[in-house]
Amino acid sequence: NAEDNHYNEGVKPTLEFVVTSDDITGTGAPATLLIFNNEKGFSPKNIESICSVGRSTKKGNRSSGYIGEK
Numbered sequence: 001n002a003e004d005n006h007y008n009e010g011v012k013p014t015l016e017f018v019v020t021s022d023d024i025t026g027t028g029a030p031a032t033l034l035i036f037n038n039e040k041g042f043s044p045k046n047i048e049s050i051c052s053v054g055r056s057t058k059k060g061n062r063s064s065g066y067i068g069e070k
Contacts, residue, residue: 005039014038 007013018034025032042050 005037007039011038 005013014037016036018036020032020034021030022032023029024034
């Protein structure tokens, strides 16, 4: 969810889409869509939350937008 991305100070957010004719997943797909952005990424707290079903760090924070994967 873009609304909860975090970026280093002074960094302009970017988003890049790349379609390649290579099957990088090894699934027999005719192409692969790669999506890149330059956010900081998951913090250790985010990873803990993803691995702890039912203990989301976003539970009481509905005012910031949608409750997403992070």
